[in-house]
Amino acid sequence: MEKKLAVYICTGCGIGDALDIDQLSELATSELSVPICKVHANLCSKEGAQLIRDDMANEGANTLVIAACSPRVMYDVFNFEGTIIERVNLREQVAWSQPPKAEDTQMMAEDYLRMGVTKASKMELPEPYKPEEELSRDILVVGGGLTGMTASLEAAKAGYSVVLVEKQAELGGYQKKVGKKVTFPYKEVQTNDIDQIIQAVQQNDKIKVYTGAKVESLTGGPCVFNATISQNGSKMEHRIGAVVQAAGWEPYDPTKLDAKLGYGASPNVITNVQFEEISLSGKITRPSDQKMVKNVAFLQCAGQRDPNHLPYCSSVCCFTALKQAIEVKQQDPSSNVYVIYKELRTPGQGEDFYRKAQEEGVIFVRSQDPEVLVSNGDVSVQAFDELLGDTIVIGDLDLVVLATGMVPRTAFGEDVKAKEKKEGEPEVETPQDAILASDILNLQYRQGPELPGLKYGFPDSHFICFPYESRRTGIYPAGPVRRPMGVANSIEDATGAALKAIQCIELTSRGLAVHPRVGDASFPEFFMQRCTQCKRCTEECPFGAINEDEKGNPLPQPTRCRRCGVCMGACPERIISFKNYSVGMIGDTIKSINVPEEYDEKPRILVLACENDAYAALDMVGLRRMTYNAWVRVIPVRCLGSMNLVWVADSLSKGIDGVLLLGCQHGENYQCHFIKGSELANIRLSKVKETLDRLVLESDRVRFEAVAITDYDKLPALLDSFAEKLNEIGPNPYKGY
Template identity: 55%
Template sequence: MRCFIGIELSLEATKEIEDLNIQEKIDEVNANPKINVYTSSKIQKIEGQPGQFNVTLDQNGNTVEFKAGAIVLATGWKPYDASKLEELGYGKYDNVITNIQMEELISNGGVKADSVAFIQCAGQRDENHLPYCSSVCCMVSLKQAKLIREQNPDSKVYIFYKDMRTPGLYEDFYRTAQDDEGIFLTKGNVTKVAQEAGGLVVGVEDTLLGETVNVKVDRVVLATGMVSSMEGIPTTKEEQAELQEKGIEFENILNLEYRQGPELPILKYGFPDSNFICFPYETRRTGIYAAGCVRQPMGINESIDDATGAALKAIQCIELISQGGTTFPRSGDVDYPDVFLQRCTQCKRCTEECPFGAINEDEKGTPFYNPMRCRRCGTCFGACPERIVSFKGYSVDMVSTMLKAVSVPGPEEEKPRIIAFVCENDAYPALDMAAMHRLKYNPFIRVIPVRCLGSVNTVFIADTLSKGIDGVLMLGCKYGDDYQCHFIKGSELADYRMGKVQETLDRLMLESDRVKVMQVAITEYDKVPQIMDEFYESIKELEPNPYKGF
């Protein structure tokens, strides 16, 4: 976890600055006989699964091996590349520096300047650079401004910002800077940084004063943002091969011996966060948790809380694994995938589609299941064209039996029959909530709960329609940036698979409108009856399924 030279605001005294004694914490860790610290080390590889990770380190040329039950990734952040900010003078003028460089100067007591200008959001909140806010830069600039004033009471400090963000009690600290007559703060857009005789000139437009301001200073500080330490690192073997072909050097962090790649899958901007709404430390690799600035920008106090949460999740994982259970979202489930490998065709669909990298494969493509990596989503169950994957509590036979148990009205009755495969995570609870609110849905629809829409095999769709069922509705979690499927990409996979089910429908001489995939959030229970009714009306417009009665 990286901090700004160990200086941070105290929660107890939000108006002042205090030294954060990191060395004391380091000494405490080193003195603990239950903690092994490996310095000057790099991870060569990590094999195995939660509860049984085999870690190999390279420590100054020596190989060190040990076992681990869970892993917390806390590799921190790196500053945004300021060389991309030439329009703000970086690289052109010696006295244009970054906030990291300014922190080093302050720490060494060497800020030799009578006037300093801070440019906030330098390369941040900008579609051409970092589109997000790094959350700590405003606080850091205010802190540095006060430290500059302490070292040189006659100095003048200017802070030009887009928005000043000092959340919570830190607003008090902002006020102390406003009260300092030597610190000038104004909202505006920096239009130029130019060198003139005797110093630098910063041009600012659209200020709170409603006019253009040109300020002459000795030094300019760019408040560059935080970038995840995983940004730019290839996370899959294909990405690795592509960089190697281009001759681009890179260095991995975890070096996982996983079929899907050596690193944690990332979302946007290099952050390895699964985007679970209520489970921020989860990643797409079971038993490996991300904490601190590697997963999102944050300050020291937030990082401490984050590390605590990730450590507790790691403990919970080890406890569950020791009992044979899995972790979130089916916490404690002791049901393992049962695979009849004698019929495996080595198609690799299960190894490619598993959202958690639980399945490796040999050189022939035969899958090798790591049961402790598995989260029991059933995606492999839905991916296998041979239907050779089952769980004791969720098997091919169980789903087939449920389908067979559904009565199909004869063609003379003119009563459509619809099957709804409903995800147990959001859609099924939404259906329950609709019932609790006494909402009614169409009586011609029969509901079959599934672990995830990704566990619905296209063969089940063919079996359903060939039985004479008139339509198939699939309800799953929403996916995308704002809301994510509990099993990462189950709804997305179902949407993709059903897009290819046309071939099956053509073979059965049936219309593609008979199959529909919809996403619903748990809070949208009031929309579920409407979705079902609208699908029923669309099925009524079609001819009865010609397979009725066969």
């Protein structure tokens, strides 16, 4: 479209008191040749917004530069349909974080206005992606246990058709093997209602159920998934909009437990799962002779919170032990029931259930290292009672129940054994994020057939900012496959995942991005004539959004794309761009910064700040009226992984004295919304430093720092220390060229 720029400068919130607004207006109209430039005392008011609308209607303004508050606020007020909008942050990152009316403060504001106008003039209006194929609004649920059935019912209630695939011959999952349950409000042991849930699913005409089936393959992306389902030798095809992965869990293998826990030494030493199988008969008996139990001990954390077995807590074992202990007491009130625990975990209203067990007469023993003793068929437990301060022996036990933990089914793919090293084969080191094939999703993706897993085998999800989201767009893990959880949490989790799947369908059908850039209409465009088939975009995309053909050419699937721009930063030929975000656009923005001569003693620092955390932290500095070095010029980036190395070259050739990259924490406990963006930026930076050293430019001029949103209080000192370092190094020798 033919652009007509308009600049709007707000003087409210202290901006007018800190800056020379007339000088800013003169800059816009004279130096930048903007045809429309207006000032308003409260631009976010109804009158201010109407001023902009009037110019759009009467003056043809269609490219707006709004110099006011942070783009992180008032986005609903300044959302003008069909218009290019660039926000210039004069409030939080100038007026509120710099001394008022100072020369450096004014220069900072003027630079930000130059940068905003330059960027807006290079932007194009994004056009939402519309696939040529027919869009599907159906939801595929993989797993027919409590979580999967709940997700199916919730999606059906919302009006969406569901395809439910269960591997076993019948629905119900683990809960089908449970006699009674414990869940909210945690007052009593409750009757298991799984049969009613199964019946509700089977009778719902919006839910198509496949049992004894599996997903043979899953191709495409949100709204254009193609699912091939195999059942009894037949194959069915379904077009799918989004997926809920509810594959469930497996109990930890008790044969791997330490020998001192007694498993295998006596048939009367069983697991909590085996206890459920016994209780289903209606009588709790000991396996050795089927006699009714009189004395029972429950040992918690059997192989859990143990680096040699399961390093994590499975969350539900304490509730399960309390439920099973109460069942024993209700069968025979005179029975002796002991719960031997390290720490008993019944958070929230679960404390009421703990009190219920006490009222029933269950005896609790706190011990960190109990031992099961088996002699001539007799079973006893020896434990150091921390409250008594003495070793006790609980003898004549009919049952010892070991609380083994929950392992996500993603860690137990049926053909994992096929992946084990065969005799005579060389040792091959498995990559840390390798995905072992299984029979759950069978994704036909460049980066593997299943959801990437965290170190304990749980499907990957950003642990702080967005549960349910996986690294495969449109696929949402839920229930115990995502993290250990009980009945109440599984129902809640299933509902949340169903809602996320619905949200994904609604956004994708409009050509918009899902979390974290919800509503973004842009998508990456590839100028294939210059592609060298280096495969960096396909390998570095955190979400598997780009496949390859047989020649190594990238095959983007835009509905899988999260719009992070990591592919753009990865491409050495710079063939990937977005209409409103590109390598050239940011490069021109950098070049628009006014760099004073060396003798002016006003160095310049370019800060490329992740928009999710670092940019927000800089805003918080302003909100708290903290100040930092005035040499700084900040450009928000979608993800630091979108940083192309040419930006550093542009900065230094422009004469900018230093470049600071502010990204998220990466590594094991990553906080990057785009998983590996900060890590990739740091890797690229190491290559930049080698180049700088060869050019006799000090490598200290470019630095990476991990910044969480909570680190705002550390930012002023960080920026000031970087400025001091640049002072020590001296001016950029390319300044003035």
